[in-house]
Amino acid sequence: MNHHIQQLETIANELRCLALRAIYLAGSGHPGGSLSAAEIVTALYFSVLNVDPSRPDWPERDRVVLSKGHGCPILYAALAKRGYFPIEELWTLRKLGSRLQGHPDMRKTPGIDATTGSLGQGISVAVGMALGGKFQSKSYRVYAIMGCGEQQEGQVWEAAMSAAHYCLDNLVGIVDYNTLQIDGCNAEIMEIAPLTDKWRAFGWHVIQVDGHDIAALLDAFAGAKNTHGKPTAIIARTIKGKGVSFMEDQVKWHSSVVTKEHFEQAMAELGCDRIFDTELEATHG
Amino acid sequence: MAERIPNNRVAYGKALVTVGETRPNVVVLEADLGKGTQTVLFRERFPERYFPVGIAEANMMGVAAGLATTGLVPFASTFCVFASMRAVEQFRNSIAYPRLNVKVVATNAGIEIGPDGATHQAIEDIAIMRAIPNVTVLVPSDPVMTMKLIPMVADSVGPVYVRIGRQDTPYIYDEDRLHLEFGKAVLAREGHDVTIIAIGNMVCRSLAAAELLEREGISARVLDMFSIKPLDTAAIVQAARETGCIVTAEDHNVLGGLGGAVAEVLSAEMPVPLVRVGVQDTFAESGDGEEVLRAYGLTAERIAAAARTAMARRNELKRIL
Numbered sequence: 001m002n003h004h005i006q007q008l009e010t011i012a013n014e015l016r017c018l019a020l021r022a023i024y025l026a027g028s029g030h031p032g033g034s035l036s037a038a039e040i041v042t043a044l045y046f047s048v049l050n051v052d053p054s055r056p057d058w059p060e061r062d063r064v065v066l067s068k069g070h071g072c073p074i075l076y077a078a079l080a081k082r083g084y085f086p087i088e089e090l091w092t093l094r095k096l097g098s099r100l101q102g103h104p105d106m107r108k109t110p111g112i113d114a115t116t117g118s119l120g121q122g123i124s125v126a127v128g129m130a131l132g133g134k135f136q137s138k139s140y141r142v143y144a145i146m147g148c149g150e151q152q153e154g155q156v157w158e159a160a161m162s163a164a165h166y167c168l169d170n171l172v173g174i175v176d177y178n179t180l181q182i183d184g185c186n187a188e189i190m191e192i193a194p195l196t197d198k199w200r201a202f203g204w205h206v207i208q209v210d211g212h213d214i215a216a217l218l219d220a221f222a223g224a225k226n227t228h229g230k231p232t233a234i235i236a237r238t239i240k241g242k243g244v245s246f247m248e249d250q251v252k253w254h255s256s257v258v259t260k261e262h263f264e265q266a267m268a269e270l271g272c273d274r275i276f277d278t279e280l281e282a283t284h285g
Numbered sequence: 286m287a288e289r290i291p292n293n294r295v296a297y298g299k300a301l302v303t304v305g306e307t308r309p310n311v312v313v314l315e316a317d318l319g320k321g322t323q324t325v326l327f328r329e330r331f332p333e334r335y336f337p338v339g340i341a342e343a344n345m346m347g348v349a350a351g352l353a354t355t356g357l358v359p360f361a362s363t364f365c366v367f368a369s370m371r372a373v374e375q376f377r378n379s380i381a382y383p384r385l386n387v388k389v390v391a392t393n394a395g396i397e398i399g400p401d402g403a404t405h406q407a408i409e410d411i412a413i414m415r416a417i418p419n420v421t422v423l424v425p426s427d428p429v430m431t432m433k434l435i436p437m438v439a440d441s442v443g444p445v446y447v448r449i450g451r452q453d454t455p456y457i458y459d460e461d462r463l464h465l466e467f468g469k470a471v472l473a474r475e476g477h478d479v480t481i482i483a484i485g486n487m488v489c490r491s492l493a494a495a496e497l498l499e500r501e502g503i504s505a506r507v508l509d510m511f512s513i514k515p516l517d518t519a520a521i522v523q524a525a526r527e528t529g530c531i532v533t534a535e536d537h538n539v540l541g542g543l544g545g546a547v548a549e550v551l552s553a554e555m556p557v558p559l560v561r562v563g564v565q566d567t568f569a570e571s572g573d574g575e576e577v578l579r580a581y582g583l584t585a586e587r588i589a590a591a592a593r594t595a596m597a598r599r600n601e602l603k604r605i606l
Binding site for chain 2: 063107114117120121122124125126127128130131132135136154159162166
């Protein structure tokens with residue numbers, strides 16, 4: 001396996017540790033959907049995106065819209081690790097006065113490109129960003145990360161239709177397809193399959209990948225870049241709670257409270273102690 | 286001078302074109318009602334800056350938000366019912382909360398739209414929109430005001446909701462003498478016995494009511510409260526102080542709209558008798574626009590009657606106190 005991929009896998013693991021610690025200290029949050037998106041977020045922020053953490057408002061930057069806004073701890077972890085703000089700030093998540101709101105806030109947090117959290121809305125905002133980029137002949141690309149339960153929102157399909165209508169090949173929609181939502185599995189709450197057929201029928205180029213396989217994700221993002229005249233949907237099959245044995249594929253970890261025992265076991269499984277020591281040393285210089 | 290068409294929607298369409306000529310960053314979104322909202326005028330002049338989203342108002346709000354993040358100034362138009370209710374949560378979370386520079390200009394306000402019936406008669410939009418933080422809410426009353434207001438909206442920063450009626454409406458203002466400022470009521474008629482605070486299509490009816498009252502020797506002040514938010518609380522308090530009683534007139538539910546807003550100010554700062562003319566918390570029905578307005582009490586005669594009632598209550602209060 002190549003060195004770059006290995007490095008990215010290490011980073012994905014670090015982001016899981018940071019996100020879980022932030023959620024644990026917050027006393028609430030969404031661990032399951034944060035963990036399932038770790039590789040997607042890592043591939044974007046540490047390989048794919050053209051961004052500059054020292055200039056979060058740089059007009060030419062690539063944009064990321066976390067349409068599944070509740071998964072923000074993993075995104076905050078990536079932003080912190082990329083240097084948008086100090087790692088320690090992650091421990092203020094969801095607390096009064098923090099720049100890290102319970103759902104992403106573009107006006108408070110450096111690096112957050114869109115205010116999201118109400119499902120189905122982020123993908124529309126991403127369409128507007130991509131349309132604005134085309135209209136102004138900008139070369140930036142827009143990435144929208146959606147949840148699988150979110151696919152049940154009608155607005156997602158309004159947005160999908162409009163992205164294809166405007167031939168937005170600068171837009172990539174990623175579905176974090178972990179098959180679980182708050183009240184149960186997609187199939188029993190409201191079936192969303194066949195998802196690839198749906199996106200294809202709406203005029204998108206569709207790529208299916210294992211959402212925890214970073215090499216496959218990078219290939220998919222490259223494939224999206226080489227797709228012209230239509231937007232690309234990456235259907236990323238993932239496992240909710242991925243990386244922590246007792247959280248994996250468990251509905252209740254959508255948003256359960258992480259107790260001290262849970263936290264310690266998760267940290268041990270992920271090998272986090274070592275990570276925090278180095279991270280904190282690095283931030284303190 | 287271009288032809289004067291006595292219609293606020295047409296004035297909006299024309300104002301958009303004017304705005305487009307000098308502001309290349311203004312773009313227009315429309316949810317398949319461009320012929321109603323008159324954004325078709327912009328489409329004819331600037332087709333490359335006109336983005337139809339189809340019959341998908343929720344998506345329109347999000348797309349407008351995304352466009353605004355790229356430095357463009359999107360005007361998003363549809364009917365008031367859809368802008369303020371079908372897509373309100375999108376407007377709240379994707380536009381108002383992040384203070385994005387999106388201008389929602391909605392037409393076909395109130396029950397005056399007539400024949401289409403209650404499904405299309407927005408009587409709640411002001412109450413809804415003014416309850417959302419960060420939003421400026423404006424209701425122009427005549428085409429001169431609309432033509433002046435739209436460029437101001439284009440140059441303002443942050444989310445704006447503009448409410449425009451469907452029917453023709455008489456010219457009220459002289460272009461050279463109308464001065465507009467967000468948060469400042471326009472004094473449409475001076476008076477000292479009673480104040481009528483009105484918006485939109487009720488301003489001309491309030492002026493007609495003032496004429497009726499004048500024949501009885503009553504001097505009625507008329508304030509055009511086109512800026513619902515920010516609200517001109519100083520003008521309301523001053524009117525209460527100087528005339529001692531107030532009437533509000535709006536083509537909207539009296540709950541939460543102009544009447545509600547004025548009641549909030551009066552009760553907190555200068556309690557005087559208030560009579561609210563408007564839709565009395567009921568859905569209206571199909572019919573010719575004027576007939577519907579009459580059937581639901583939105584006429585000059587009813588405004589004049591409300592003024593007499595308000596004055597009688599004020600006088601009664603004076604006796605008691």
